[in-house]
Amino acid sequence: MGRNLFDKVWDLHKVRTLESGQDQLFIGLHLIHEVTSPQAFQMLEDRGLTVRFPERTFATVDHIVPTKAQARPFGDSLAEQMMLALEENTKKYNIEFFDLSSGKQGIVHIIGPELGLTQPGMTIACGDSHTSTHGAFGAIGFGIGTSQIRDVLASQCMAISRPKVRRIQVNGTLADGVYAKDIILKIIADLGVKGGLGYAYEYAGPAIHELSMEGRMTICNMSIEGGARVGYVNPDETSYEYIRGRQYAPDGEDFDQAIAFWNSIASDEDARYDDVYTLDANSLSPMVTWGINPGQAISVDDHMPSVSEMQPEQQEVARKAYRHMEFDEGQAIRGTQIDVAFLGSCTNSRISDLREAASIVKGRTVKSGVKAFVVPGSMQIARQAREEGLMQIFEDAGFEWRGAGCSMCLGMNPDKLQGREICASSSNRNFIGRQGAPGGRTLLMSPAMVAAAAITGEVTDVRELKQRASEPAHA
Amino acid sequence: MSNHVFKVEGRAIPIRGNDIDTDQIIPARFMKCVTFDGLGEYAFFDVRFDDQGNGKDHPFNEEKYQGASILLVNSNFGCGSSREHAPQALAKWGIKAVVGESYAEIFAGNCVAMGIPAIELSHEAVEEIIRLVEEDPSLELTLLVREQVVQLGRRTFEGFIPPAYRNSLTQGTWDSTSVLLDAPEDIDKVAARLPYVSGF
Numbered sequence: 001m002g003r004n005l006f007d008k009v010w011d012l013h014k015v016r017t018l019e020s021g022q023d024q025l026f027i028g029l030h031l032i033h034e035v036t037s038p039q040a041f042q043m044l045e046d047r048g049l050t051v052r053f054p055e056r057t058f059a060t061v062d063h064i065v066p067t068k069a070q071a072r073p074f075g076d077s078l079a080e081q082m083m084l085a086l087e088e089n090t091k092k093y094n095i096e097f098f099d100l101s102s103g104k105q106g107i108v109h110i111i112g113p114e115l116g117l118t119q120p121g122m123t124i125a126c127g128d129s130h131t132s133t134h135g136a137f138g139a140i141g142f143g144i145g146t147s148q149i150r151d152v153l154a155s156q157c158m159a160i161s162r163p164k165v166r167r168i169q170v171n172g173t174l175a176d177g178v179y180a181k182d183i184i185l186k187i188i189a190d191l192g193v194k195g196g197l198g199y200a201y202e203y204a205g206p207a208i209h210e211l212s213m214e215g216r217m218t219i220c221n222m223s224i225e226g227g228a229r230v231g232y233v234n235p236d237e238t239s240y241e242y243i244r245g246r247q248y249a250p251d252g253e254d255f256d257q258a259i260a261f262w263n264s265i266a267s268d269e270d271a272r273y274d275d276v277y278t279l280d281a282n283s284l285s286p287m288v289t290w291g292i293n294p295g296q297a298i299s300v301d302d303h304m305p306s307v308s309e310m311q312p313e314q315q316e317v318a319r320k321a322y323r324h325m326e327f328d329e330g331q332a333i334r335g336t337q338i339d340v341a342f343l344g345s346c347t348n349s350r351i352s353d354l355r356e357a358a359s360i361v362k363g364r365t366v367k368s369g370v371k372a373f374v375v376p377g378s379m380q381i382a383r384q385a386r387e388e389g390l391m392q393i394f395e396d397a398g399f400e401w402r403g404a405g406c407s408m409c410l411g412m413n414p415d416k417l418q419g420r421e422i423c424a425s426s427s428n429r430n431f432i433g434r435q436g437a438p439g440g441r442t443l444l445m446s447p448a449m450v451a452a453a454a455i456t457g458e459v460t461d462v463r464e465l466k467q468r469a470s471e472p473a474h475a
Numbered sequence: 476m477s478n479h480v481f482k483v484e485g486r487a488i489p490i491r492g493n494d495i496d497t498d499q500i501i502p503a504r505f506m507k508c509v510t511f512d513g514l515g516e517y518a519f520f521d522v523r524f525d526d527q528g529n530g531k532d533h534p535f536n537e538e539k540y541q542g543a544s545i546l547l548v549n550s551n552f553g554c555g556s557s558r559e560h561a562p563q564a565l566a567k568w569g570i571k572a573v574v575g576e577s578y579a580e581i582f583a584g585n586c587v588a589m590g591i592p593a594i595e596l597s598h599e600a601v602e603e604i605i606r607l608v609e610e611d612p613s614l615e616l617t618l619l620v621r622e623q624v625v626q627l628g629r630r631t632f633e634g635f636i637p638p639a640y641r642n643s644l645t646q647g648t649w650d651s652t653s654v655l656l657d658a659p660e661d662i663d664k665v666a667a668r669l670p671y672v673s674g675f
C-alpha cells in the first residue's frame with residue numbers, strides 16, 4: 001500500500017525516536033511573531049542557549065499592530081513594548097524581520113506563502129494555532145506553544161507524537177456564491193469541534209483541487225477549529241504556479257528540481273489512511289455560525305437547531321450559545337441584524353477574498369448604521385488591492401480601509417467590538433469575547449457573505465445579491 | 476529540584492462545561508506582555524468579572540477553592556488558540572495538574588511542556604469527582620502519573636495519560652530542549668538530506 005504525504009514528510013524530517021516515545025522532528029521553517037515569542041527568547045537566554053538556524057527563522061508583527069495609527073511609538077505602550085522586544089530579539093539573533101518598514105509585513109500565515117517561504121514538503125512551526133494554513137501547499141504546519149518555540153529556536157526541532165491521518169474527500173463542484181469557507185464550516189459542523197483530535201486532515205477530491213491556493217489556505221487554516229492540528233492538500237500545478245517567481249522560491253533549474261521533489265512527496269494513489277470522510281460540494285450552500293464555536297454553523301437557508309434534538313454532550317454548550325447570542329431555537333439565521341462587518345484575518349483577507357467581496361459591494365452602499373471595514377492580510381495585498389481599484393470600490397461603498405494586521409479577529413489591538421454588537425466576520429473564531437468585547441457576538445461566514453451583510457445590514461444569502469447584480473437594471 | 480513528575484496532591488477546583496476555549500481561559504487582551512509573570516490574576520477574567528470589574532459567580536472567585544491546585548474540567552478543554560498563556564495563567568494561579576474528560580491537542584502539549592500532567596477520565600468519573608469536591612472542597616486529591624489514576628479518599632478512578640506524555644513527565648524529560656539538543660549530528664544529518672535546506 002502506498003504512503004500519504006503526511007507520513008512521507010514526517011519520515012523525511014524525523015531525527016530519531018525519543019525515550020518518551022515521541023519523535024524528534026526537524027522543522028524546516030519557523031515563523032515567529034510578537035505575541036508568543038518574547039517569553040521563548042527569554043527562556044533561551046536564561047539557559048544560555050542561542051538560535052540554532054536563524055536563517056530558517058522569519059519574523060513578522062501582526063496581532064498587536066494597530067491598523068489605523070501605525071506611527072511609532074504605538075499609542076498602546078504594552079504593544080510598543082512587544083514590538084521593541086521582537087526588534088531586539090530578531091536583531092540579536094540575526095533573524096529576518098518583516099516589519100512595518102519592510103513593505104512586506106502582514107499576518108504571519110499570509111506572508112509565509114506570499115513570500116514563497118512556504119513550500120511543499122516542508123515542516124513548518126509557528127506559535128499560533130492557525131499554522132495549519134501552510135498545509136495548503138503540501139507542507140505540514142504545526143501550531144505550537146511558547147515552550148516549543150523555545151525548543152525550535154534552540155534546536156530547530158520539536159518533540160511530538162505522530163497523529164493519525166484522515167482523508168477528507170470533497171467531491172463535486174461548488175455552486176456560484178459558495179466558497180472554500182463554506183466547505184470548511186460544513187466539515188466542522190458535521191464532524192464537531194473535537195472531531196479532529198489526534199488527526200491530521202488531508203483535504204482531497206475534485207472540489208479541493210479546483211480551488212485556488214487562497215481557497216485551500218482558507219480550508220487548511222480552520223483545521224484547528226475542527227480539532228485537527230494539521231491540515232494539508234497535496235501539491236499540484238496550482239500550487240507550483242502560485243509559488244513560481246516568489247521571493248524565496250527556488251528559481252531557474254532549481255525550480256524544476258523542486259517540482260520533482262514536490263511531486264515525490266504527494267500522497268500515492270493507493271495511500272493508506274486511518275479514516276476517510278466524504279462530502280459532496282454540489283449540495284453546499286453558504287454557511288453561517290449562530291453560536292459560540294465554529295461547529296455551530298448552519299446553511300443560510302436554515303433555522304437554528306433545537307437543543308433537545310442534539311447529541312446530549314452538545315446540549316449544554318448550545319444552551320450557553322443561545323444565552324450569549326440571545327437567539328431563539330428555530331429562528332431563521334437569514335435576516336439577523338448586524339452592527340459590524342469585518343473583512344479580514346488569516347482565514348479570509350487575501351486578494352481573491354477581497355476581489356469576491358468587492359464584486360458584491362461594487363455600486364452599492366453599506367447599510368447606514370453598520371460599521372464596515374476591510375483589513376488586508378498583508379501590505380503586499382493592500383498594495384495590489386489598491387492597484388486593482390478594489391480599495392476604491394470598498395471606500396466608495398462606505399467601508400473603512402485599514403492597514404494590514406490581525407485586527408478584529410482577536411481583541412489585542414484597538415479594533416474591538418463594543419458592548420453587545422453583532423459582527424458578520426470573515427475570521428475563524430466566534431468564541432465568547434474573541435473579538436475584544438466580553439458581550440460581543442460573532443457570526444462567521446465567507447467574505448462574500450460579509451460583504452452582502454454589510455450592504456443589507458443583516459445576514460443575507462449572497463447568491464441573491466449576485467443575481468440582482470447580473471440582472472439588467474430597469475429604469 | 477527534580478524534574479520528575481510522579482504525582483500531584485492537593486485540593487481541587489471544578490470548572491464545568493465542554494469546549495472551554497483558550498479565549499475564556501485568558502482573554503487575548505491580557506496577552507500584551509513579554510513575560511508570563513502576573514498572568515494568574517487574569518485567568519478566566521471575563522467569566523469572573525463583569526464590565527465594572529465586580530466579581531461574578533465563578534469557582535475561581537470562591538473562597539472555598541482558593542489554594543486548590545488540581546483543575547477539574549469536562550471535555551475538549553483548552554480548544555482554540557495555541558497560546559501557552561492559557562496553561563501559564565492557570566499555573567500562575569496555582570494549578571499543578573488537570574483532571575478532565577479530554578483536552579485540545581495543543582493545550583495538552585503545552586501542559587506537558589510545562590510539567591503539568593493532564594489526565595483523561597470518563598465522563599462519569601469526572602462528574603463523580605466534581606460532585607464530591609463540590610460537596611466538600613477540603614477533600615485532597617492525588618494524581619499518580621505512572622499509574623494513571625486519581626485517588627480521592629478510599630476511591631480510585633482510573634484514567635489515561637498518553638504514553639509519551641506519561642514518560643516525559645516521569646522521566647523528567649518534559650522540558651524537552653536539552654533532550655532535543657542531545658543529538659546535534661543527527662539534526663545536521665536531517666538538515667543535509669532536505670533539498671530545500673541543502674539546495675535543490
Ligand code: SF4
Pocket residue numbers: 062063107108109128130345346347405406409410427428
Ligand atoms: S488573523 Fe486571527 S487567527 Fe489569524 S493569526 Fe491573527 S489573530 Fe490568529
